[in-house]
Amino acid sequence: MKRALFLLCLLLLFPSLARASQARTFFAMDTVMTVSAPEADSALLDACEREIFRLERLFSVTDPDSEISILNRDGRAALSPDTERVLSYALDAARLTGGALDVTLYPVVKAWGFTTGEYRVPSDEEIAALLTYVDWTQAELTDGAATLPEGAQVDLGALAKGYASDALADILIRGGVTSALIDLGGNIYCLGSKPDGSFWRIGIRDPIDSSAYLGSLSVKNAAVVTSGSYERNFTAEDGHVYGHIFDPATGRPAENGLISVTVTGKNGMQCDALTTALYVLGPQAAAELLPHIPEVGALMVDDGGELWITESLRPFFTPLGSYQSAPIHWIAQ
Ligand code: AMP
Numbered sequence: 001m002k003r004a005l006f007l008l009c010l011l012l013l014f015p016s017l018a019r020a021s022q023a024r025t026f027f028a029m030d031t032v033m034t035v036s037a038p039e040a041d042s043a044l045l046d047a048c049e050r051e052i053f054r055l056e057r058l059f060s061v062t063d064p065d066s067e068i069s070i071l072n073r074d075g076r077a078a079l080s081p082d083t084e085r086v087l088s089y090a091l092d093a094a095r096l097t098g099g100a101l102d103v104t105l106y107p108v109v110k111a112w113g114f115t116t117g118e119y120r121v122p123s124d125e126e127i128a129a130l131l132t133y134v135d136w137t138q139a140e141l142t143d144g145a146a147t148l149p150e151g152a153q154v155d156l157g158a159l160a161k162g163y164a165s166d167a168l169a170d171i172l173i174r175g176g177v178t179s180a181l182i183d184l185g186g187n188i189y190c191l192g193s194k195p196d197g198s199f200w201r202i203g204i205r206d207p208i209d210s211s212a213y214l215g216s217l218s219v220k221n222a223a224v225v226t227s228g229s230y231e232r233n234f235t236a237e238d239g240h241v242y243g244h245i246f247d248p249a250t251g252r253p254a255e256n257g258l259i260s261v262t263v264t265g266k267n268g269m270q271c272d273a274l275t276t277a278l279y280v281l282g283p284q285a286a287a288e289l290l291p292h293i294p295e296v297g298a299l300m301v302d303d304g305g306e307l308w309i310t311e312s313l314r315p316f317f318t319p320l321g322s323y324q325s326a327p328i329h330w331i332a333q
């Protein structure tokens with residue numbers, strides 16, 4: 001009894017403790033992740049955390065023992081079902097997006113220093129030489145093994161977190177959870193609805209002023225993934241800001257007219273792959289592609305501050321601040 005009273009006092013004094021078993025924050029895949037699930041006990045949240053670290057050990061390009069590192073080192077590797085699923089979908093998405101998503105860009109991404117944080121602008125000759133290794137059509141995947149040509153290397157960073165969010169949603173659902181918010185550093189998965197039954201309202205960051213929101217999306221049971229070079233970039237000596245999303249056609253950070261892309265849909269991996277690909281394609285080509293992918297909604301900001309939004313999101317999007325008066329290009333799907 002005394003112990004119960006003591007605990008009650010503690011919880012009244014520190015209400016955050018009451019939620020401690022319902023939310024878990026950890027650092028993985030180079031970002032801060034939070035899983036909030038009021039119905040989950042700590043064992044289920046432990047399982048989510050373990051799953052993220054298990055996937056990181058498979059996909060990491062910096063862990064020399066990961067399946068992807070072995071593939072990059074030897075040009076051949078046996079893949080577990082998770083890695084095979086992500087690589088296989090990456091190749092499908094490359095086909096769908098005309099190569100805008102190309103996981104074989106890794107030698108280029110590495111040369112610019114995005115893997116180590118030792119940023120630099122490679123020479124045109126160096127970029128041209130590295131681009132000879134970039135070609136997703138040369139990656140082969142058969143019977144649980146992948147092969148790459150000499151010099152080619154892959155990086156699943158453009159869609160791995162989306163896959164991880166789907167995996168966590170599965171674990172939570174199997175554990176009986178009906179409502180949860182999985183936030184893997186910008187890759188959000190809204191499981192079910194909010195505990196009170198209403199829509200989750202997800203704020204979409206303003207790519208120009210990252211302390212503000214450009215608007216909100218109301219969703220249930222869906223991933224909401226945002227990509228933009230404002231998330232990770234460096235400023236070169238001449239003042240130019242280079243972002244982490246690369247155009248496979250040039251081997252340089254993509255500057256094709258978009259500064260932020262959000263994709264929402266049931267499949268987090270698909271949404272993650274598409275945010276990166278649409279960013280590379282630019283507004284016009286993205287608007288032409290989206291009608292072929294009716295299962296996702298998209299919200300894009302171009303470099304003139306105008307919005308490009310699929311019709312499917314019209315009832316669910318609320319612009320905020322200066323974006324209330326931004327021109328909107330509606331994309332019919
Ligand atoms: P995201 O933040 O989901 O847009 O993914 C960006 C990450 O994916 C980068 O940090 C790179 O590791 C990798 N990447 C960049 N550009 C591409 C691209 N065009 N295709 C595939 N992966 C890319």
Ligand code: MG
Pocket residue numbers: 157158159227271272273274275276
């Ligand atoms: Mg992505």
